[in-house]
Amino acid sequence: MIHHDSSKMYGTTILSIRRDKNVVVIGDGQVSLGHTVIKSGARKVRRLSGDSVIAGFAGATADAFTLFERLESKLDKHPGQLMRACVELAKDWRMDKYLRKLEAMMIVADKSISLVITGTGDVLEPEDGIAAIGSGGNFALSAAKALIDVEGISIEEIAKKAMKIAADICVYTNHNLIIEKIEE
Template identity: 50%
Template sequence: MFEGTTIVAVKKENGDYAMAGDGQVTLSERVVIKHKARKVRRIYNDEVIIGFAGSVSDAITLAEKFESYLEKHSGNIKRAAVEVAQSWRRDKVLTKLEAMLIALNKDTLLIISGTGEVIEPDDSVIAIGSGGSYALAAAKALVENTDLKAKEIVLKSMEIAANICVYTNNEITVESV
């Protein structure tokens, strides 16, 4: 379902946070149709970083819906995410969207799914997409065993995932604070 993308995010205690995503878009699990897609971007006055995975149109719909609720709630990520989830569950068409989104700012790290879940991880690292488990493992190891900055951790984690996952490439976009 989420093939062709990997997104990883790290939020450190000192206000250092970053997110990275690869650029690969895969059609029908067999053909790479784009190498440099940008799936990580800043929104809400550059205070919030989002990264999305899944069906392209579904992921963009989820990101746009989240961004509109973020504006409505003055940048409150948790409130916007809950409202997206509530609206998602009320709409019979939207409940079938195949997408996930990571939202990150200085205070909050969340996953928002296209099926209406909002998940706050137990620790400061999260990843989604086909190579997400590889990037997640790498990021957790780097957070626990190095003094690297968040930007360096997400970049290195994406490089590791790209070397393992066929749906993840080395065209990496990083956004950090």
């Protein structure tokens, strides 16, 4: 049996799907402390950099807000260069003794690229345009990959269906979804 520390926050699911120049980032709203749901409508997906970037986080809330602020600062220094801003953030995150302790992961996307950023210094671009993080991430990722080739279904519909599956399976993910998209 898996035992969770009841003083730590757990779980969420963030999913990003890209097709051509269109991208969707979707996240659930559940915040859990140990085995207890503390909040069901948290906003873990938001817009940055004058609405040109979408970011979603999984992990400790205060840590995520710190990372959002840092990423926004990097985007201000490197406008229109999401990859460079993310690499600079990952360097800081890995090297700075304060930031190194942050427990979170992020998915970020703009009109050109989608990336996963981790505290270990990784900045990863998914090969197929689909990425997911958090406790229900693998469920959402699997569902999205299964649906991506179905004709006549939009990436927004795929994202919603995949998140429903994740929320049905993962106890740390709920059905209160926030979705942001960039369409061309």
